[in-house]
Amino acid sequence: MKPVGRTLWAIAEGYIPPAGTEGSRALESHETACMLNAGDADAHVKITIFFKDREPAGPYSVTVPARRTLHLRFNDLTDPEPVPRGTDYASVIESDVPIVVQHTRLDSRQAALALLTTMAYPAA
Secondary structure, three states, X not given: OOOOOEEEEEEEEEOOOOOOOOOOHHHOOEEEEEEEEOOOOOEEEEEEEEOOOOOOEEEEXXXXXXXXXXXXXXXXXXXXXXXXXXXXXXXXXXXXXXXEEEEEEXXXXXXXXXXXXXXXXXXX
């Protein structure tokens, strides 16, 4: 299949709530980069996290296999360091092949859950 998307994406808004529903991974507050690789080659992806008051973190490395999707929780990124909770951040996602990136947040700090989703910004 022909690749779809771009190789450079930005998510200007990021925030992992400091608390939320405990004991259930499905309902744990989280941020997610949903990545689609519709092409025939694996996508080698690097993610850099930017903050308002410190140097960037990363790059974090992940692979999105060919013709697959990966819903990557920023909460799960630990190497080179965990993405901090309760801190505003932004991210730049670079891939060696075109991919599509969507951003999602689940905020479970209240009984009435909130889910936000938006497309990431693709470089031209």
